[in-house]
Amino acid sequence: HAARDEGNVIAWYDNTVSSRLAERLRLAGRIHSAIDTEFELYYQPICHAADSTPAALEALLRWPQADGSFIPPGEFIQLCEDTGLILALGRWVIRSAAQAQRQLVDAGWDLPIAVNVSAVQFFNSDLVAEFTRASQEFGLARGALQVELTESSLMRKPGQAKQTMQRLHEQGICISLDDFGTGYSNMSYLQHLPLDILKIDRSFVADVETNPRNASICRALLSLGHSMGLTIIAEGVETPGQHQWLAAHGCDQVQGYLLGRPMPLAKVIAQLESVEA
Numbered sequence: 001h002a003a004r005d006e007g008n009v010i011a012w013y014d015n016t017v018s019s020r021l022a023e024r025l026r027l028a029g030r031i032h033s034a035i036d037t038e039f040e041l042y043y044q045p046i047c048h049a050a051d052s053t054p055a056a057l058e059a060l061l062r063w064p065q066a067d068g069s070f071i072p073p074g075e076f077i078q079l080c081e082d083t084g085l086i087l088a089l090g091r092w093v094i095r096s097a098a099q100a101q102r103q104l105v106d107a108g109w110d111l112p113i114a115v116n117v118s119a120v121q122f123f124n125s126d127l128v129a130e131f132t133r134a135s136q137e138f139g140l141a142r143g144a145l146q147v148e149l150t151e152s153s154l155m156r157k158p159g160q161a162k163q164t165m166q167r168l169h170e171q172g173i174c175i176s177l178d179d180f181g182t183g184y185s186n187m188s189y190l191q192h193l194p195l196d197i198l199k200i201d202r203s204f205v206a207d208v209e210t211n212p213r214n215a216s217i218c219r220a221l222l223s224l225g226h227s228m229g230l231t232i233i234a235e236g237v238e239t240p241g242q243h244q245w246l247a248a249h250g251c252d253q254v255q256g257y258l259l260g261r262p263m264p265l266a267k268v269i270a271q272l273e274s275v276e277a
């Protein structure tokens with residue numbers, strides 16, 4: 001009996017796993033055929049904390065669906081990493097962001113565009129060549145593109161990470177550490193990496209002006225980052241109170257719904273022009 005029970009348990013387990021697997025495979029197949037045709041990049045402004053003028057844009061993937069909704073990156077990036085699809089999708093993102101930076105410059109707005117790069121892509125593609133090729137194709141200046149990495153990417157293979165970062169730097173590409181404070185960084189190690197920007201994760205920014213714990217974390221991250229000579233961006237700034245607190249505590253740049261939501265490039269350009277007028 002025991003054996004049969006066990007068999008049943010295994011059979012049941014197999015069914016759930018295989019239907020979940022089938023669903024994931026179906027989604028992966030849809031992503032594969034959607035890469036050059038369905039995905040879009042939205043752009044969110046990153047602004048100087050002192051006067052809210054734009055400093056850069058962050059490119060964020062959007063997958064629009066027939067019903068007008070979007071599948072958020074949180075629901076497909078992981079699958080893309082697990083299946084290796086992130087390599088092709090990441091290449092598409094780099095080229096599209098480069099093309100957008102060209103359009104921005106042509107419209108009179110020379111703002112850098114920051115591109116998110118996942119750990120799988122960072123370690124398994126010739127990232128430097130992809131950025132160089134895209135920059136050349138669209139005739140971009142040094143500094144036109146930036147790379148956003150997370151702590152987990154950097155801590156996974158420190159030696160290789162450092163080398164790739166140095167080569168990106170040689171191409172004039174600035175490097176941000178994204179979601180800072182959520183990983184398990186080894187500070188003494190981070191100090192030896194060629195980083196330019198720290199992005200404080202939005203979980204610490206959320207109620208910074210009223211929550212003493214988040215306020216001390218933000219103060220510590222600002223002081224640590226500045227002592228390393230880095231520019232600091234606060235993510236997820238949604239209220240004037242958060243913005244004021246961050247500006248008063250020396251945060252360099254702010255990003256969040258208060259300053260602007262992610263939007264299509266044409267809308268970003270229209271907004272830049274309406275503010276200027």
Ligand code: C2E
Pocket residue numbers: 044059060061072073074077093116117118148178179202235236237238255256257258262
């Ligand atoms: P991230 O790089 O930390 O991007 C910031 C996320 O915060 C974005 O979510 C953005 O829409 C959201 N956000 C911005 N301002 C606010 C705010 O004021 N409040 C709140 N609640 N959220 C805000 P999104 O677009 O859903 O992207 C989620 C994550 O997916 C990104 O986090 C990034 O890790 C990943 N991702 C997005 N695009 C790409 C891409 O092209 N390549 C890779 N590898 N990952 C990407």
Ligand code: MG
Pocket residue numbers: 058116148178
């Ligand atoms: Mg990012």
Ligand code: MG
Pocket residue numbers: 178179199201235
């Ligand atoms: Mg982030």
Ligand code: MG
Pocket residue numbers: 178179201202235
């Ligand atoms: Mg974040």
